[in-house]
Amino acid sequence: MKKLTVFAVTLFLIAGVAYAKDYEVTKKAADYNVLITIDRNPPVAGENNVGISIADSSGKTVTDAKVVLNYSMPAMPGMPAANYKTDTDLKGSVYKAKVNYSMAGSWNNEVKITRQGKTVSARFTIDAK
DSSP states (O other): OHHHHHHHHHHHHHHHHHHHSOEEEEEEETTEEEEEEESSSSOOSEEEEEEEEEEOTTSOBOOSOEEEEEEEEOOBTTBOOEEEEEEOEEETTEEEEEEEEOSSEEEEEEEEEEETTEEEEEEEEEEEO
């Protein structure tokens, strides 16, 4: 019985660690590789913390860009479109932002990277629960 209890506790701990992993999306934006992480997995309606890591084509981390995150939900019957924009703050080598998905559902996200006078975008979809 003791072995079964130890096994069950171990199984729950492993499942908890696997579930706690951040939500991640990797996208290309022109010559940049963009890694987007969200502290909730799955992302939820309400506030979520977003981290955006950017690397150039040689793999070098980009820390001299202006990064903006736009997120939106298209209009639906009885509801207008929702469009939001948030600036990011560079902390270390990661651009940080908070997003507030105002309701559950599919959200369109666009990371806009402006560097050396050029702007490129990475688009991805989040299904907030």
